[in-house]
Amino acid sequence: MFCYQCSETMKGTGCTVRGVCGKEPEVANLQDLLIWLLKGVSFWGNGARKFGARNEEVDLFVAEGLFTTITNVNFDPLSLGKKIEHTLKIRDKAEAMFRKAFIDKNGRDYNGTVPEAASWKLIGGIDVYEMKGAEVGVMETKDPDIRSLRELLIYGLKGIAAYTDHAYILKHADDSVLAFLQEALAATLDDSLSVNDYVNLVMKAGEHAVKAMALLDGANTSTYGNPEVTSVFTGRIEGPGILVSGHDLLDLEEILKQTEGKGINIYTHGEMLPANAYPGLKKYRHLVGNYGTSWYNQQKEFEEFKGPIVMTTNCIQKPLDTYKDRIFTTGLVGWPNVFHIPNRTGKQPKDFTPVIEKALEIGNIGAKSGKNIVVGLAHNQLSKVSDKIIDAVKTGKIKKFVVMAGCDGHAKERQYYTDLASALPGNTVILTAGCAKYRYNMLELGDIGGIPRIVDAGQCNDSYSLAVTALKLKEAFGLKDINDLPIEYDIAWYEQKAVAVLLALLYLGVKGIRLGPVLPAFLSQNVLKVLVDNFNIRPITNVKEDLASIVGR
Template sequence: MFCYQCSETVKGTACTVKGVCGKEPEVAHLQDMLVWLLKGLSYWAVKARKYGVNDSEADLFVAEGLFTTITNVNFDPESIGKKIERAIELRDKIKGAFLKAYRENEGRDFTDEAPEAATWNVPGGLDIWELKGAEVGVLSTKDEDIRSLRELLVYGLKGIAAYTDHAYILKHSDSSILEFLEEGLAATLDDSLSADDYISLVMKTGEMAVKAMALLDQANTSAYGHPEVTEVYTGTYAGPAILVSGHDLLDLEEILKQTEGTGIKVYTHGEMLPAHAYPGLKKYKHLVGNYGTSWYNQQKEFAAFNGAIVMTTNCIQKPLDSYKDRIFTTGLVGWPGVKHIPNRTDGQPKDFTPVIEKALSLGGLEERPGKKIVIGFAHNQAIAVADKLIDAIKANKLKRFVVMAGCDGHAKEREYYTEVAKELPKDTVILTAGCAKYRYNMLDLGDIDGIPRVLDAGQCNDSYSLVVTALKLKEALGLSDINDLPISYDIAWYEQKAVTVLLALLYLGVKGIRLGPVLPAFLSPNVLKILVENFDIKPITNVKQDVELMLKGL
């Protein structure tokens, strides 16, 4: 196997024996095979669209397939195998539709040579797919710079796919985003494209990332209202409980509806913390608090949670035996031997009865005290307090914003973000989104004239809110460039959705971003040089030096 799509890849180069995430070589090869076939499917979809042939089912499947291969989503070979089988079916269906349309419009048969990913079809199953996946992974592109740009493009597409899939689940769609996913994937099969061609596609990925995050923001707020400033309790109450982790708000809502009147208390975990700020979800009185911290602590935290656990999206780790019988997956998440809640059918909600029964059968939680943390500063709420922010800036009480959004992870180097939060002076405000906030959101950092010094916009996709807030502040302060704001970017990344957020920021013209705890292994020296020269991307160094430079706007 060869995988370097996350920040904790072995020795900062690649996982070649087993994934740090727990991914076995078999799964890595099957995921590579799935992505390769999605490229082949996309090849025909792009061509077919030119002749008015569209297949919305296939378009959405491409997004779901990409989402499946994001770090810490699906580790189940059988589940991935079913998607490979479906990818071949849909690819060949679109191929047939294109060939028919081409013949009818051009008056002749299509004779161009298609890439192997668009035609490969060898009888077999998991064993054959695994062998082929080993041939068509990252290293099948020999040129280091082209490989780097292709992977940067694909990882950006994976994040867009995740955000778009969430929006589609909430009945918000935009076919142009799905079409771009296919355009980008198909381009990775085209050996005639130059590095400049791929750079253009990468920048367009940033544009489409903004569009995808805006779509999901609209989906979430249409369904549940705009987030409100909310205090969330981090302790526990006595009694039966369900813990919901991941990102899928509809899953949480259905669990809340199905547990009403049962005596079960529902807690959020990880990236689900922002759910407490949505009026449509916080109205459920048995949504009582947030348990635990970031995804990487789940083995310890889940073992101590004597209730049922539901993983709605990434980020699942290998379940320990101590809780494997009470953890459930749903949606695109999969782990061998873990019970899976099937998808919705015929417009009906998912049936979380097995989760509820498991929660009621356990002894439940004991009461444990906790503190309250303040969340809910998505763009609508942040704009509502914009006058206070601007007054504080003009009064010289608020001198700088520092965006510390992104992902959390295992690496000890991530303590850097905790120390930065402690080191920043009291006249600075941290803007955050994603699970990176768990490095500092329990610190007592105080406030500026009632404005908390940590403004939490929500999940990783809510990084869009941070951009909207920044643009509104730029307008209110009469500035012409977003980079003229008193704002610095100190971003933590782990997986592909963070890559998507980064590309969105670059598309919007943000420069001088610090990226850590390490720079991506998939950036070749030449590609990194392009990003540094054009966008002033820089690695984190040490806390004191970085804080000093950020306060100077450097």
């Protein structure tokens, strides 16, 4: 195996024996094969589109397949083996669609070159899949700069696919985004493309990342209403409880509906915290708060929670034996020998009965004190106080906004974000989204004329809200360049959705982004130089130096 798609990759270069995330070599190889085959599906799907043919099942499967391989989603080889088998069937469907469209257009069958990823077939099950996966992973591309750009592109696509999949679950789709996923994946099979070609594709990925985040924002708000400023309790109360982690709002809603009147309290965890601010979800009185913090603390927090846990999307870690019998996966999440809640069939919701029965069996999980934190400050809420914000900037009450969005993780270097937040002067406002906020959202930083100094826009995909806010401020101040705003970017990254957010910011023209706790291992020196020269991307340094730069600019 070789994997360097997350920020915690071994020795900052790549995991080769076992993933720091817990991914075994077998799983890594199966995921590599899945990505390779999705490139083959995309070869046919992208080609068919050129002749006006498309298939919704093919389009959505590519997005779902990409999402499956994001860090901390699926660790189950049996599940991945079934996904690969289905990918081969989807690829056949895409090929048949392409050949029919080609014949209809040209009056003859296609006899051009077909890459191996679009034609490989060898029956034999997981052992064969694993061996082939070991041959077609990251290092198959020999040129380091082409490899770097291909991987940067693919990781951005994974993030875009995650947001697009979430939106589709809420019945919102954008064909142009689905089409780009296949266009870009197919391009990674083309050895004739140059570094400049891939740079252009990476920037195009940034454009479609913005589209995907806007699509999901529209899906969430049209389904559950615009987030409202909400104070969320972070402890526990007496009675049975279920903890819902991940990102999937529909899963949470279905759990809330199925537990109504049963005396079970529902708590959010991790990236599900912002769900407490949506009117369509907070109306359920038994949604009582958020328990726990960032994903990397889950083993300690899940053990302490005592009740059942549902993992709706990525961020699962190896379950401890002390709670393995009360953790459930659903959707694309998988862990060996963990009970999986099946997908919806037809118009029927998922059946969370096993989770509910476990909660009632366990009974009272006990009370625990907690603080209250404020969430729900997405772009709609901020627009309602835009005059107050603009006046605060003009009068000097707010000197700087600091975007500290992104991911959290294990690395001790992430203490930097807590220390920086604590050190920022009282005339600065932190704009955040994603689980990076758990590094500082419990700090007592106060407000500026009623504007909280920590503005929490929501999940990682809600970084779109921060971009919208910046663009509205640019318009309000009559500026031509977004970089003339009093905004600094201090982004924490961990996995591929953060890569998509980064590419979105670059597409919007944002320069001078500090990235930490480390720069991505998949960036070659030449590719990094391109990003530095064109966008002034730089690593975080230390609190003292970065604080001086933030305050001084």
